[in-house]
Amino acid sequence: MLTVSSFVEENHQSKEAQKQSQKVQRPRPGQPPQELMQYWGYKFEALSTLPQPWSEATREHIESRDQTVVNNHAQYCSIVRTGIGTTSLIIAGEVDCVLGQKPDNIEDPVPWVELKTTAELQSNHPRELVKFERKLLKYWAQSFLLGVPLIVVGFRTPNGLLTGMQELKTQRIPSEVKQGQGTWDGNVCINFTAAFLDMLKTTVVGEGVWRIRKRKNQKVIEIMKVEESGTGRIVKQSFKTHRENLMALEISAKLGQ
DSSP: OOOOOOOOOOOOHHHHHHHHHHHHHHOOOTOOOHHHHHHHHHHHHHHHOOOSOOOGGGHHHHTGGGOOOOOOOOOOOEEEEEETTTTTEEEEEOOEESSOOOOSSSSOOOOOOEEEEEEOOOOOOOOHHHHHHHHHHHHHHHHHHHHHEEEEEEETTSSOOEEEEEEEHHHHHHHHHHHHTOOOOOOHHHHHHHHHHHHHHHHHHHSSSEEEOOOOOOOEEEEEEEESSSTTSSSHHHHHHHHHHHHHHHHHHHHHO
């Protein structure tokens, strides 16, 4: 069964292959290269953040951020224990920054902020709004799962010039989409995820490494076993042994009661 000692990780080889494929593809007429758009995103992060709280930053550093060399390595990692349906999860993911600074009390919520850039809306035509709402689905899902309360979106021209910014409260995005074009429903997303995780728990059984795959433009999610034993280097054997020992102690303690 898929239990607390089971781990799910992104397929890095597949992701890298996808990146390489995007590099060799020619952009559409009038569309900038993928790498350039990635740079714009990193530049937006450099302009929007400081390496220390505002009160500790020098005026020189604040005013010279436009000259800062972009860095895609600086980041926080949010680790969240949560549950979806009947499944308990521990999720870890990258977060861009915090508003102000992290609280001293570890029990207090962290004011995480996620930074995004996207092409400015050309009009209020329903097609443009639907396209933006689909992006909001990705923004919401990522931030909702990691406990990020605020998303800041920078709107840019086709030439990469920032024309506006918008702050989005993560919890309010589904209701705003519902009042707009209604492209997606947050409750449907959560219920689908809960059902999918329940299905995983009945499919992924025994030892070995499994792969979850959804091909582009396909509606089918495939689950296949790729290794009969081992961890696929997702976790170290020492960590697996540590978790198994903890589970054995928990079972022993319950039996002792």
